[in-house]
Amino acid sequence: MNTIEIKIDKKKYNLQRSNLRQWLHLEDIRSKIIEAAGNKNIELVVESMYSYISSAFRFNLDLEDLPWIQVVEIYAEISLLNAPKLDFPILKVHSKKDQIPLWDYEGRTWYFWSHMLARNYGWNLDYIASLSIDDGIALIQEIMIDDQMKREWEWSLSEIAYSYNEKTKKSEFRELERPFWMFAQKEIKEPKKIKIRKDMLPIGNIISYAKSK
Amino acid sequence: MLNLNDALVLYSLIGEYIPEDSENLEMIEFLSKIIEILPPSIYFDIIELISGKNKSELYKMSGIDLAILFTEKLIENQIVSLSNFCRQIEWHYQTIRKT
Numbered sequence: 001m002n003t004i005e006i007k008i009d010k011k012k013y014n015l016q017r018s019n020l021r022q023w024l025h026l027e028d029i030r031s032k033i034i035e036a037a038g039n040k041n042i043e044l045v046v047e048s049m050y051s052y053i054s055s056a057f058r059f060n061l062d063l064e065d066l067p068w069i070q071v072v073e074i075y076a077e078i079s080l081l082n083a084p085k086l087d088f089p090i091l092k093v094h095s096k097k098d099q100i101p102l103w104d105y106e107g108r109t110w111y112f113w114s115h116m117l118a119r120n121y122g123w124n125l126d127y128i129a130s131l132s133i134d135d136g137i138a139l140i141q142e143i144m145i146d147d148q149m150k151r152e153w154e155w156s157l158s159e160i161a162y163s164y165n166e167k168t169k170k171s172e173f174r175e176l177e178r179p180f181w182m183f184a185q186k187e188i189k190e191p192k193k194i195k196i197r198k199d200m201l202p203i204g205n206i207i208s209y210a211k212s213k
Numbered sequence: 214m215l216n217l218n219d220a221l222v223l224y225s226l227i228g229e230y231i232p233e234d235s236e237n238l239e240m241i242e243f244l245s246k247i248i249e250i251l252p253p254s255i256y257f258d259i260i261e262l263i264s265g266k267n268k269s270e271l272y273k274m275s276g277i278d279l280a281i282l283f284t285e286k287l288i289e290n291q292i293v294s295l296s297n298f299c300r301q302i303e304w305h306y307q308t309i310r311k312t
Contacts, residue, residue, distance in 0.1 A: 072294075
């Protein structure tokens, strides 16, 4: 579904799925909404919600007189229209709040992403802006994996990757930490059943968990 | 129905008193739980906001009429959906406090 019809005040509008640049802009506004809600800043939540909808339509809409539920429904429909179609690990939320670097500014996400794509593929800004949302995210993830692998290789060649263990009197390799989304999801396996010889079992009346239930 | 700004003002007043399990409650049970724990000053602030009447008009009304106005307007403004939306955008309140 790349186009949806949205009704605002008896008028019908067709809305298309955003391109990469517009999606990044919408995601920036969404973060602002969540941050403002966390701070209970009503004015900023309202302003950002209206800005989110108007940005998706690419023109200003007068939403102030609409019932709140209609505004929220439009917001939800736009979010759904622009949701990534694949489950990208890179988009998984980090439990710890990322620290915002000093060199950050409003709207930097687009420049950060376009810089990475331009550096790796040599594309111009217009071309990158017009990429589909899923292509953009998938390529950024691949670039970040490549960069991480390169850093790990360089790390393995440096002296600081090896620390001396006095107990074993050997140098041990310390792995370079990976970003949270690169950790494999560990499955918890059921422990293997091992047979124990009767004469090795503890003496006395044994009450097993299964019997005690 | 209230616009978004007024709806969020309403939630900022009432959100703290909305039971966590509001979705599982019948509307009458839900509203009576709120009325039970709502301080009078906030109760009047909410009715003033959702009815558009000023405080002097409200003070002239009987307790039952106020309660009817309060419940009707909260239902009209879909208070449960408003609460769900605010919780989704992480507008968290502590759980229901003292009774």
